Every structure is written in C-alpha cells, then in structure tokens.
Amino acid sequence: MANGLEALVAGGLLGYALGKEGKTTEAQAIKDLRADKPSLFQIIQLNVSEARDRMPFPFAGYTITVQNPEASSVPIYVRINEPEAEAVDIIRNRKLRAPFYQFFITNAAGTGVLTIIISKTPVFDPIGDLSALMHGVSSGLPVPIAVDASGNMLALIQGAYNGAFKTIAVDSKGRMLTVITDPEDVLGVAPQLGLSSLAARLRGIIQQYRTGDILFADDFSGSLAKYSWVKPGNGLIKITNEASLAGDFCCEIWLDNPDDEALLGSQINYPILSKLGLEICWRPATSNSDAKIAEVQFYLYIADGSSAWHAAIRYIPNPNGAATWYFRNSGGSWELIPSTLRLSVLAPHALKLIADFPNYKYSKLKVDGAEYDLSSKDLYRYGADDNRWLCSYIDIYGKPDPAPLFSIYQLFSYIITQNEP
Numbered sequence: 265m266a267n268g269l270e271a272l273v274a275g276g277l278l279g280y281a282l283g284k285e286g287k288t289t290e291a292q293a294i295k296d297l298r299a300d301k302p303s304l305f306q307i308i309q310l311n312v313s314e315a316r317d318r319m320p321f322p323f324a325g326y327t328i329t330v331q332n333p334e335a336s337s338v339p340i341y342v343r344i345n346e347p348e349a350e351a352v353d354i355i356r357n358r359k360l361r362a363p364f365y366q367f368f369i370t371n372a373a374g375t376g377v378l379t380i381i382i383s384k385t386p387v388f389d390p391i392g393d394l395s396a397l398m399h400g401v402s403s404g405l406p407v408p409i410a411v412d413a414s415g416n417m418l419a420l421i422q423g424a425y426n427g428a429f430k431t432i433a434v435d436s437k438g439r440m441l442t443v444i445t446d447p448e449d450v451l452g453v454a455p456q457l458g459l460s461s462l463a464a465r466l467r468g469i470i471q472q473y474r475t476g477d478i479l480f481a482d483d484f485s486g487s488l489a490k491y492s493w494v495k496p497g498n499g500l501i502k503i504t505n506e507a508s509l510a511g512d513f514c515c516e517i518w519l520d521n522p523d524d525e526a527l528l529g530s531q532i533n534y535p536i537l538s539k540l541g542l543e544i545c546w547r548p549a550t551s552n553s554d555a556k557i558a559e560v561q562f563y564l565y566i567a568d569g570s571s572a573w574h575a576a577i578r579y580i581p582n583p584n585g586a587a588t589w590y591f592r593n594s595g596g597s598w599e600l601i602p603s604t605l606r607l608s609v610l611a612p613h614a615l616k617l618i619a620d621f622p623n624y625k626y627s628k629l630k631v632d633g634a635e636y637d638l639s640s641k642d643l644y645r646y647g648a649d650d651n652r653w654l655c656s657y658i659d660i661y662g663k664p665d666p667a668p669l670f671s672i673y674q675l676f677s678y679i680i681t682q683n684e685p
Contacts, residue, residue, distance in 0.1 A: 315373040327383035338374030476681030483511040492531035509676035519662040529657025539684035543616040549672035554581035556671035572649035575619035594642035
C-alpha cells in the first residue's frame, strides 16, 4: 500500500495530467510529464528553533503536509491566504487541504527540523472526487466562493450598469426576477418588458390583470367541453369567430326569451389553498344588449369536504349611467359596493374577483381598472358539502316582459388563478 507521500505525488501527477486536456491515457500522461517537466510539489525544511509570528511563505498550492510531525517539540500553526485567517495546528493534523496562494506560520522556539511538502496540484478524495475550494477574483485578490451545508453554491449575481454594479433580485423562493430591456426602440427610448407584458404583446390571453398563477385559462379557441356547466336556457351558447380579443374566437351567450337565464361554469380539482381569482372579459354584442339584461352574476367558490364557501358579485347593467355592483355577504344577501363606474357600450370589459379562501374572506374586485377593497368582508357559507373542488361560473339573467328579446353577450376570456397577492 502506498504511503502518504507516494499517494500525494501520484495524485498530483494524475491531477496535472487531467488538468491539461480532460480525458487522457496513462501513456499520454507520462509523455506530457516528460515534455513539460512540471514542478508538482515543493519541500520546505523548517527549523523549529526559530520563533515565528505569522511569518509569510509565498508558495501557492493545494495541500500542506508535514512528513515528520514527531520531530517538533512545539505546536506549529498555519494560516492560509491571509494572516488573519484561522490558525490550524499542522503538527496535530499533519495535513491541510485547501487551495492557497500563500500561507503563514506561527510557532514558539523549540527543537527539531520539520519537512513540509507543498503540493501544487488539485487533491482527490479516496473515491476519486476532486476536492476544491473555488475562488473568484475581487480587486485583484482571490475570494473563496461559499457553499451551503449541502454543497450548493451561494451566489449574489450582479450586473454592471453605468459603471456601477446592480444586484439581480430574487423573490422569497429564490426565483430570479426578470425584466427584459430593449436597448433602444425606434423612438430612441429603452423600454422595459416584464414576462407578463411580453405575453400580452404576443397576444396572450392574460392582458388586463396579470397577477396570480394560472389554474385555468380559456380564450374559446377550442370547444366548450372543458366546462362543467353549459346551460343556455331557451337561448344558445356557442363558439364563434364573429368577434375576438386575444385569439380568433369568442363565446356567444344568446338570451332569446323574457326572463331567460344562461350559465357557463367550470369545475376543477381542489387547489392548494391561497388567494384565488376569477377573471372574465366580456362585452354586449349589440348596442341594446345591456338594456335587455336584468343582471349578471359572477361566482367563485370552493367545497372543502365539509362546507361550500362562496364569493359572488352581482352586476346590474345601466346603458345610460353608472352600473350597480353588489357582493354576496356572509348572510347570503346582496350588499351594495359603492361605485360610480360606468361601463361603455360595446367596449370589452374585464372583471377580476379575488377571494382569500384560507381566511374565508373576500379580497378585492377589479373592473376596467377600478379597484374595490373587500378584504374586511366574510365569504358566504352556502351550506354543508362533502365534495372537494373549485367552481366558478357566469350567470346571465334576462329582463321580464315587455323587454325586447334577443340579447347577446360575447365572452373573450375565462381565467382562474391562485397565489394572488
């Protein structure tokens, strides 16, 4: 079995050969060594009779080994790279493995002469893995790169801007926050483009409200098979290319009779509970469609295995003035949301209802840029429910006679989100 010095030299030879070009054969390694004649280690004879206080030794390497520790009558302390570094008793430990560009020795006067071997090549552990302390260079000096307890590299990523360093931010989960910047557009300005803005510019479905993680998103470019409830009443619910917003299609809901009702709804798996959102973009298809609508209700609710919890908004159109908005309170009644918002006839409208289901509270209502704080309002407990799912729907009611018939609503997007802020 090889002794410590033989193993050190053998490891140094192997490390030197591998470090030249990666994979190599033994014959090629010997050929390279003969040609380059590298100095793989340095031997220092240290006279212990001389007292030292952090005496510098300008040798670089990867391993410091004492061949005859029993020769010294006093401890010998080594600090690597910096004189303020932590001292290691090299007599007790015999070997110190770490990349260094200099080291310092401290000892009291004693007796004996030590043989210290400085290895200049990388060190391999017993199973052949390379042992290394990685460094970066800062202001001309090497700085160790830190790792955590599992060996993962810890990094603070920075970029240079106008001669100064800017730290690249991450969120609470360590995910990098990204903003894409075009150096200069045709107007000579440098616009910043977030990923959600990029999706919108590429005609993605999520254009108005871009918060939360997507659970369900539909631009009606396919069929209605993904919806659990398609209830046209006496009218019709269909996919058509008569109008579009982000894609090439929309969903039209026709009410043909007085007092008619049409409902379109989704039922998906029970989510990881967080603040959830329902976003629907719609418009009346004709100038008098809103005049024929009594009200529209938007529902988002969960059944958690014991109870069903509802968040609901009621919208009463007013083609000649401000619309009226309500939320369903904890007692099941419709409670007025003070608002002066008027929805323009024939324009697309975007509504987003956000509910804080973990705390059984509403969060907020957003409509065409207006925002209403509902965070102090409790959700409505509809009753017992042993199912576990997340449900949502839009429910449209026609006016009774003698209202005009034939009202059409066009839906452009139907989105459900989680992890809302």
